Amino acid sequence: MNPSDIPAPAPDPVRTGAAERAYSVRREKLILFLRNPQGMLGLFLVIMFFASAIFAPVFATHDPLTMDIPNRLSGPTADHWAGTDQLGRDTYTRVLYGGRVALEVAAIGVSVSLVIGLVLGMVAGFGPTWLDNLLLLIFDAIRSFPTVILALAAVALLGPSLKLVLAIVIVTSIPSYARLARTSTLALKRTEFILAERSLGASTPRILARHIMPNVIGPLLILSAMDVPVVVTIEAGLSFLGLGVQPPTASWGTVLNEGYLIIRDTPWMVIAGGIPLVLTTLGFTFLGEALRDIFDPKLRKGR
Amino acid sequence: MTALLDIRSLNVDFRTPRGRVHALRDVSLQVPKGKIVGVVGESGSGKSTVIWTVTRLLAANGVVESGEAIFDGQDLLTYPEPRMQEVRGEKVSMVFQDPMTSQSPVLSYGQQMTDILYRRPEPDAEKMRRAVEMMRRVGIPDPESRIAQYPHQFSGGMRQRAGIAMALLMDPMLLVADEPTTALDVTMEAQIIHLIRELQREFEATIMVVSHNLGLIAELCDEVVVMYAGEVVEHGDVRDIFYRAAHPYTRALLECDPAREMTRTRLLPVIPGDIPDLHIKPTGCVFAPRCPKAMVVCRERQPDAHTLEGGHATRCHLLDPGLAEGPVAQAEHTAPEAVSEGPRSSGAPLLEVDHLSVRFRIMGALKARVKGVQEPFVDAVLNASLTLKRGETLGLVGESGSGKTTLGRAVLGLAEAHLGNVTFEGRDVLGLSPAAFKPLRRDMAMMFQDPVGSLSPRQTVRALVTEPFEIHGLSKGRLDEEAERLCDMVRLPLNFLSRYPHELSGGQARRVGVARALALNPKLIIADEPTAGLDVSVQGEILNLMGELQREHGLGYLIISHNLPVVRHISDKLAIMYLGRLVERGDSEAIFARPAHPYTEALVGGVPQPDPDKRRALVSIEGEVPSLASRPSGCEFHTRCKYATERCRAERPGDTVLGDGRIVTCHHPLTD
Numbered sequence: 001m002n003p004s005d006i007p008a009p010a011p012d013p014v015r016t017g018a019a020e021r022a023y024s025v026r027r028e029k030l031i032l033f034l035r036n037p038q039g040m041l042g043l044f045l046v047i048m049f050f051a052s053a054i055f056a057p058v059f060a061t062h063d064p065l066t067m068d069i070p071n072r073l074s075g076p077t078a079d080h081w082a083g084t085d086q087l088g089r090d091t092y093t094r095v096l097y098g099g100r101v102a103l104e105v106a107a108i109g110v111s112v113s114l115v116i117g118l119v120l121g122m123v124a125g126f127g128p129t130w131l132d133n134l135l136l137l138i139f140d141a142i143r144s145f146p147t148v149i150l151a152l153a154a155v156a157l158l159g160p161s162l163k164l165v166l167a168i169v170i171v172t173s174i175p176s177y178a179r180l181a182r183t184s185t186l187a188l189k190r191t192e193f194i195l196a197e198r199s200l201g202a203s204t205p206r207i208l209a210r211h212i213m214p215n216v217i218g219p220l221l222i223l224s225a226m227d228v229p230v231v232v233t234i235e236a237g238l239s240f241l242g243l244g245v246q247p248p249t250a251s252w253g254t255v256l257n258e259g260y261l262i263i264r265d266t267p268w269m270v271i272a273g274g275i276p277l278v279l280t281t282l283g284f285t286f287l288g289e290a291l292r293d294i295f296d297p298k299l300r301k302g303r
Numbered sequence: 304m305t306a307l308l309d310i311r312s313l314n315v316d317f318r319t320p321r322g323r324v325h326a327l328r329d330v331s332l333q334v335p336k337g338k339i340v341g342v343v344g345e346s347g348s349g350k351s352t353v354i355w356t357v358t359r360l361l362a363a364n365g366v367v368e369s370g371e372a373i374f375d376g377q378d379l380l381t382y383p384e385p386r387m388q389e390v391r392g393e394k395v396s397m398v399f400q401d402p403m404t405s406q407s408p409v410l411s412y413g414q415q416m417t418d419i420l421y422r423r424p425e426p427d428a429e430k431m432r433r434a435v436e437m438m439r440r441v442g443i444p445d446p447e448s449r450i451a452q453y454p455h456q457f458s459g460g461m462r463q464r465a466g467i468a469m470a471l472l473m474d475p476m477l478l479v480a481d482e483p484t485t486a487l488d489v490t491m492e493a494q495i496i497h498l499i500r501e502l503q504r505e506f507e508a509t510i511m512v513v514s515h516n517l518g519l520i521a522e523l524c525d526e527v528v529v530m531y532a533g534e535v536v537e538h539g540d541v542r543d544i545f546y547r548a549a550h551p552y553t554r555a556l557l558e559c560d561p562a563r564e565m566t567r568t569r570l571l572p573v574i575p576g577d578i579p580d581l582h583i584k585p586t587g588c589v590f591a592p593r594c595p596k597a598m599v600v601c602r603e604r605q606p607d608a609h610t611l612e613g614g615h616a617t618r619c620h621l622l623d624p625g626l627a628e629g630p631v632a633q634a635e636h637t638a639p640e641a642v643s644e645g646p647r648s649s650g651a652p653l654l655e656v657d658h659l660s661v662r663f664r665i666m667g668a669l670k671a672r673v674k675g676v677q678e679p680f681v682d683a684v685l686n687a688s689l690t691l692k693r694g695e696t697l698g699l700v701g702e703s704g705s706g707k708t709t710l711g712r713a714v715l716g717l718a719e720a721h722l723g724n725v726t727f728e729g730r731d732v733l734g735l736s737p738a739a740f741k742p743l744r745r746d747m748a749m750m751f752q753d754p755v756g757s758l759s760p761r762q763t764v765r766a767l768v769t770e771p772f773e774i775h776g777l778s779k780g781r782l783d784e785e786a787e788r789l790c791d792m793v794r795l796p797l798n799f800l801s802r803y804p805h806e807l808s809g810g811q812a813r814r815v816g817v818a819r820a821l822a823l824n825p826k827l828i829i830a831d832e833p834t835a836g837l838d839v840s841v842q843g844e845i846l847n848l849m850g851e852l853q854r855e856h857g858l859g860y861l862i863i864s865h866n867l868p869v870v871r872h873i874s875d876k877l878a879i880m881y882l883g884r885l886v887e888r889g890d891s892e893a894i895f896a897r898p899a900h901p902y903t904e905a906l907v908g909g910v911p912q913p914d915p916d917k918r919r920a921l922v923s924i925e926g927e928v929p930s931l932a933s934r935p936s937g938c939e940f941h942t943r944c945k946y947a948t949e950r951c952r953a954e955r956p957g958d959t960v961l962g963d964g965r966i967v968t969c970h971h972p973l974t975d
Contacts, residue, residue: 028319192757199715199751200819201737201744202774214761 032294039290045283049276053099062090064097064250073266083268085258091272094250099276101162101251105235106228109169114224116170117177118217122208124178125185132182139175147172147234155243165244169231176227177220184216218295226288229281236277252277306333306373307477307509308357313370315349315356323366324581326352328589330370330535332528334477339503339510341524341541343517345556345838346809347578349533350513354479356380358395359387375476392419396470400482402462406454412438412465413450419472434472441468442498458927459703460491464498471502478510484519488702488865489909490924496522496911497919515838517560518911521545522918526614529553532578532589539615541915549609549617552590559839560913562868569850571843571872577808588620596621651729653859654714654827656689659723661706661713665932681931683709685883686723689861691876693826694853696860698874698891700867700906704928706883707863708752711829714861715749716740727827745775748820750830754812754837758804764790764815765800771822789818793848810841817845821852829861834869846873868910871895879903882931882939889965899965899972901944938970946971 033039052059061081062068072088074080082092124135151168158164188194188211197207232252238244239253240260247254252273259269315327327349334340344350355361357372357379372379375394382390399405407415416434417427431450438446441464454462463483470478483499484492496519503510514520520527520541527544529537529552537550548554557563558572576593579585588594591601601620609622662680671679683706691697701707712718714725716735725733732743748771751757758767768789769782778785790797793814804812813833820828833849834842850873853860864870870877870891877891879900887900898904905924926943929935938956941947948971956970 192751192753193759195712195717196749196751196757196819197759197770199717199744199749200771200774201741202770203737206774210762211759 029294033290036290036294038286039294042283042286042288042290045279046287049099049280049283050103052096052276053103056096056100060090060093060096062093064089064093065248066090073262075266075268082272083266085255085269086262091255091269094255095252095272095276097250098252098255098273101239101245101249102232102235102276102280105162105166105169106231109166109173109231110224110227113170113173114177114220117174118181118213118220120174121178121181122185122212122216125182126189126204126208126212135178136182139178142172143175145172148237151234151238151243152241155238160238160243160246162245165235165238169234173227173231177223180220180223181216184219185212188212188215222288222291222295225284225291228284232280233277305336307336307375308334308511309371309373310353310357311371311373313353313356313372314368315352315361315370316366316368317362318364318366322582325533325584326365326581327356327533328584330530330533332535332538334509334511335526336509337507338525339499339512339523340526340528341520342511342513342528342530343515343520343556344530345515345578345840347532348530350530351481352533353530354397354481354511354513358391358397358479359384360391389422392475393422393473394475395477395479396473396475398463398466398470398478398480398483401486402459402466403454403486406462406466406469408454411451411453412457416450416469416472419469434468437468437472438465441465441471441502442494443468459487460494460927463487463491463495467495467498467502471506471508474506476509478508480510480512482514482516483512485514485516488928489867490702490905491927492519492911493909493919493924499523516911517557517839517913518562521913521915522911529556532585533581534589534618536590536619537615537617539611539617540613543611543613543615545913545915547611547615549611549615549622550590550619551594551596551621553617555595556839557913559843560868561839561843561866561872562910563913569873570847573843573847574840588618650693652690652726653693653695653728654689654691654861655724655726656687656710656714657724657726659687659710659713659725660685660721661709661718662721680721682721682934683718683883683931684713687880687883687885689878689885689888691827691859691861693859694857695876696853696862696874698870698877699861699863699880700865700870700877701880702865702906702928704882704931705880707880708831709883710880711749711831711861711863715744715747715829717749741775745771745823746826748823748825748828750816750820750828750833752832752835754809754816754835755804755807757816758812760804762803763800764795764802764804764807767804767815768800768818768822771819775823777823785822789822792821792852793818809837810844813837813841813845814848817848817852821856821858824856825858827859827861829863831863832865833862834864834866842869849873867895867906879906882928882934884939884968885966886940886968887965889961890963893963893965897973899961899967899974900940900969901946901973902940904973905943938968940969946973 066089068084068088068090070088071080071084072086073084075083080090080092082095084090085094120135124132147168150172151165154164154168194207194211197211235244236251236253236256239251240257242257245251245254255269255273259273263270310330310332313327313330317324317326330349330353332342342350342353355365356367359379359382367380370380379387379390413431413434417430420430420433423430435446435450438450443449443461443464457465480499484495487495499510500523502508512520512523524541527538527541528535529544529550531552537544537548537553544553545557548557555574559574561571574593579589579592587602587604588606591597594601598620606618606620608616608618610616660682661684662682664680666676666679668679687710689697699707699710709718713720716732720733724731727743727747732740765786769786772778772782772785786800787797790800795811795814795818799807799811807815830849833845837845846869849860852858862870862874874891876889877894878885879887879902881902887894887898887903894903895907898907908919909924924943929939929942935942937953938951941951944951950970954970956968959967959969959972961967961972961974
């Protein structure tokens with residue numbers, strides 16, 4: 001018998017069982033997602049949020065700063081779909097533009113804290129114990145501050161601004177991402193494939209970037225989807241207190257605040273400022289939960 | 304003879320998003336009262352599905368299409384769930400594969416066992432008495448105090464004994480054992496087989512054993528059912544199956560078992576091909592695509608069951624009346640041919656391990672100081688010396704916990720050595736910094752135990768096999784060529800390059816592992832359990848491939864394994880390891896033929912033979928591997944050695960060189 005007689009797996013023109021299984025797993029997840037009404041509703045609301053913020057000038061019926069004094073404090077009319085405020089500015093338009101602020105804070109805040117949290121978490125999980133302990137101490141110290149109180153203190157010192165709001169959002173959400181990334185990294189650190197990489201001579205940065213990162217990022221992305229509403233409400237809350245976005249720039253928080261002051265005259269501003277907050281929160285939460293249910297096998301039903 | 308369990312034409316499907324998988328097709332089997340019936344098959348044969356169907360514990364997407372499971376006169380498949388709960392545990396009980404995961408880690412054995420007896424209207428003291436009695440019966444020493452312990456305080460073998468005790472506690476009519484020894488070492492396996500046989504006689508129990516291990520089946524069972532791809536291909540008395548197998552699959556399976564081959568062969572038999580996709584109901588014989596005797600009719604029509612004498616039956620067209628051939632003779636369709644030894648081991652040593660010790664810290668320096676512990680370490684490897692020449696294969700064999708994997712890793716600098724030297728091609732490699740070691744990694748590669756788990760899960764096969772080039776900055780711009788070259792070398796179809804590890808079967812993933820290890824043309828490959836997790840029919844393929852590549856490239860192999868029969872076939876030299884020490888070293892043929900160390904003898908004798916007439920009357924070795932933290936005095940094997948003398952208990956033996964160059968660490972080497 002010469003070596004070529006040793007049987008090899010038959011070359012397959014069609015996909016074999018294993019490949020087809022993997023292919024079907026991906027398709028199965030997509031189908032599961034498409035069939036999940038909560039997830040689809042979440043996706044729809046999230047798309048609405050992005051579209052309304054990005055294309056605010058297209059959808060807007062007025063300029064957000066133009067005053068229409070004769071029609072001030074009106075309810076919904078054909079001209080002003082969601083009524084006007086005490087200066088006669090169109091509430092619908094201001095809510096649309098407020099979404100841009102919310103999107104900006106959410107997008108920058110979540111993505112920056114995700115990246116920093118991921119890197120710090122992987123370093124903590126993969127690095128030496130003393131570094132891990134030091135980073136954990138810092139994470140826990142930051143987590144022990146109540147976000148809003150921290151923001152109040154910072155604003156009192158440095159004066160209100162959107163940048164400050166962003167910085168506070170980033171600093172306070174890094175620890176939760178880092179904690180998650182660290183736990184997943186710790187679990188992977190002792191696996192055989194990481195040992196196999198080390199036996200090939202792969203450097204630590206290479207192992208982290210090419211072999212750990214792709215495996216820990218999934219849960220982090222799901223967490224970040226569920227974190228967006230938190231960030232949006234922090235921004236709205238600080239703006240409501242007058243510590244975030246400064247007038248005349250529109251934000252959901254400032255619209256709510258102004259509406260709150262005139263709620264005895266007209267309830268429409270509070271309603272118009274509150275609805276997008278509620279819908280955004282629901283949208284991202286539903287989307288995040290649906291993704292988690294589908295991609296986290298431990299929570300799935302059945303065996 | 305009445306059947307206690309009579310499964311009649313059972314059909315089970317699994318619903319998947321891609322359609323139905325026809326997991327069991329027309330499965331019929333009988334378990335007669337008072338007999339041990341073995342169900343044997345490779346992964347994907349549906350042998351476990353049979354158990355889950357009968358105990359009604361099938362996964363949520365499993366559907367019983369048709370069929371009956373008559374147990375004690377009634378069809379289990381029609382029972383309402385509350386009645387089924389009474390059957391499970393009370394009348395049918397199970398012993399699982401992995402006792403670590405099948406026993407509750409937060410309850411003591413006493414608690415778990417009294418819980419099992421919750422239906423019995425007895426006072427708790429009586430239940431506890433029964434539990435202690437049963438623990439004593441399965442050979443757990445000092446059961447009165449050990450029953451209060453938790454699973455993590457038991458060793459693997461003891462846990463499986465406790466699992467058997469739990470299963471027998473209710474005095475079930477049927478005991479189902481699912482791979483009862485797969486998670487155990489050879490010596491433990493022998494003890495468990497012995498225990499099950501003894502208990503069966505004592506309790507006159509009816510037992511159904513599911514396993515892929517032919518040796519276990521031959522040692523234990525009265526009757527055997529052979530399954531392939533969801534069908535029963537052959538069943539009969541254990542001797543009929545092992546001596547007069549009629550179905551080509553059964554014969555191929557028997558031939559593939561390396562323990563069967565008594566002479567050393569470099570080329571192991573294999574069954575070519577893969578298990579069929581069960582989404583499509585096969586039109587012909589399900590084994591036809593891999594069958595060396597397949598005829599036209601095999602692909603067209605399903606074979607009928609043919610009954611031979613003595614209840615022996617098989618489904619194969621070769622037995623169709625009118626066929627000239629009739630029952631086929633014991634054809635060795637994959638007869639292994641001796642491969643010319645050729646220019647093998649030669650020249651200066653490639654790898655030399657000199658008195659290597661590896662220790663692990665078990666408590667911090669401060670804690671040790673406070674507690675007054677002088678040496679807060681356990682020694683995983685102690686004073687191990689090995690030599691490996693170019694083109695030579697050295698098998699490092701031992702039970703789990705013997706330190707063999709740690710030794711392999713220490714050589715590659717993946718575990719820190721405490722004392723000793725490792726020289727590779729004359730250069731000292733111990734204690735090198737990662738940067739200084741990096742160039743050496745081109746010449747030394749490692750294959751890890753888990754074929755799929757040792758591949759980075761989010762990388763394609765192409766990225767995986769070319770990674771060594773990227774890491775070492777070689778073959779820039781020619782990575783595609785290299786990937787194709789490696790794929791060809793391990794005979795993996797090129798379209799596999801874009802796949803991910805989870806899309807590969809165990810054998811295919813192992814090929815990727817081999818390709819990766821060979822990428823940079825190393826001189827030494829350390830292979831940790833190269834056949835772990837592979838079916839018998841595939842393990843031959845991988846070992847043959849490794850052997851062929853060795854002849855081509857003059858590789859040196861250090862093969863780490865607990866599987867003595869496999870290692871013996873491919874190794875030139877063997878080193879037997881016990882508790883971190885090498886107890887016997889030398890030529891593999893000589894060691895296997897005449898073991899000189901009692902431990903080697905126990906390992907050689909511990910392998911169950913796939914031959915029902917070679918059942919062992921006695922267990923070759925009693926007891927368990929002692930803890931590394933409390934090494935026995937003198938010769939560390941004396942606690943389990945049947946030849947141990949006073950001298951063994953007091954004095955550590957030195958190395959003795961035997962006439963044929965073997966080195967044995969024993970006061971009383973077994974020489975004739």
